[in-house]
Amino acid sequence: MSAPAPHREAPPVPGPGARPVRWGVAIATVAVLVWAVQGTGISVGELVSGGAGARDLLGGFLSPDLSGEFLATVGGAIVQTTQISLAGLLLAAVVGLPFAVLLARNVDAPVPVRGLVRVTAAALRGVPDLLWALVFVAMIGPGPAAGTLAVAVHGAGMLAKLGAEQLEAVKPGPIEALRLTGANRTSVALLGVVPEARANVASVLLYQWECNVRTSTVLGFVGAGGVGQELAVSLKLFRYEELSTLVLAVLALILAVDLLSRLIRRRLGAVS
Numbered sequence: 104m105s106a107p108a109p110h111r112e113a114p115p116v117p118g119p120g121a122r123p124v125r126w127g128v129a130i131a132t133v134a135v136l137v138w139a140v141q142g143t144g145i146s147v148g149e150l151v152s153g154g155a156g157a158r159d160l161l162g163g164f165l166s167p168d169l170s171g172e173f174l175a176t177v178g179g180a181i182v183q184t185t186q187i188s189l190a191g192l193l194l195a196a197v198v199g200l201p202f203a204v205l206l207a208r209n210v211d212a213p214v215p216v217r218g219l220v221r222v223t224a225a226a227l228r229g230v231p232d233l234l235w236a237l238v239f240v241a242m243i244g245p246g247p248a249a250g251t252l253a254v255a256v257h258g259a260g261m262l263a264k265l266g267a268e269q270l271e272a273v274k275p276g277p278i279e280a281l282r283l284t285g286a287n288r289t290s291v292a293l294l295g296v297v298p299e300a301r302a303n304v305a306s307v308l309l310y311q312w313e314c315n316v317r318t319s320t321v322l323g324f325v326g327a328g329g330v331g332q333e334l335a336v337s338l339k340l341f342r343y344e345e346l347s348t349l350v351l352a353v354l355a356l357i358l359a360v361d362l363l364s365r366l367i368r369r370r371l372g373a374v375s
Contacts, residue, residue, distance in 0.1 A: 191254030211273025228260025
């Protein structure tokens with residue numbers, strides 16, 4: 104004889120006032136979205152009037168400038184962007200990874216120290232990297248050094264947060280075993296937490312490098328060097344053929360970095 108089916112309670116029936124509330128929420132949501140769109144000034148007329156400019160831009164993109172002189176300029180800008188991204192990653196790791204260790208709860212750093220590090224890391228990543236670039240351009244002048252420092256400062260805050268999450272995600276067994284042997288906080292961190300999370304931390308570093316490449320491209324628009332600076336010049340002068348070449352070069356760089364990053368992560372066992 105089969106067991107009786109378990110009794111399931113019927114879902115609660117919405118009260119008589121539920122439907123007006125839902126309609127009110129829906130109307131309010133639509134009103135907010137309409138208000139937001141109107142505030143941006145987007146309209147069909149604006150899009151139609153911009154058709155001529157779009158045709159010029161598209162025509163330039165379909166005929167990139169492949170002259171040897173300009174390709175040499177593009178190559179130098181791509182190399183400089185790569186240097187900014189790598190140097191920024193190095194400086195960010197020097198600051199961000201120790202912060203990540205201190206932030207990780209399973210390291211059990213002193214509460215005042217962890218609180219101070221948390222506030223500092225939040226401040227570093229809370230300020231947009233573009234604003235950091237403007238600050239450093241004002242301090243030391245335009246060029247790749249300003250871009251590198253902007254990428255490094257913002258990246259340190261990101262690595263502190265993401266790295267701490269990876270350190271906290273390790274299996275607790277080996278960590279507890281170390282504590283039972285009488286190991287202090289430093290030993291637990293260096294011999295237990297960090298080795299267990301090294302593959303995932305390396306993956307976070309590679310992800311930050313990918314972000315640095317994209318960020319470095321944008322920072323060039325405010326004078327922080329790299330290919331972004333060349334993009335800004337070509338755009339201001341309406342040299343769409345040069346702009347097309349630069350965009351293609353940036354896409355190639357991003358795809359190459361993404362492929363290399365994925366291969367390294369797979370080698371480390373961080374991805375399947």
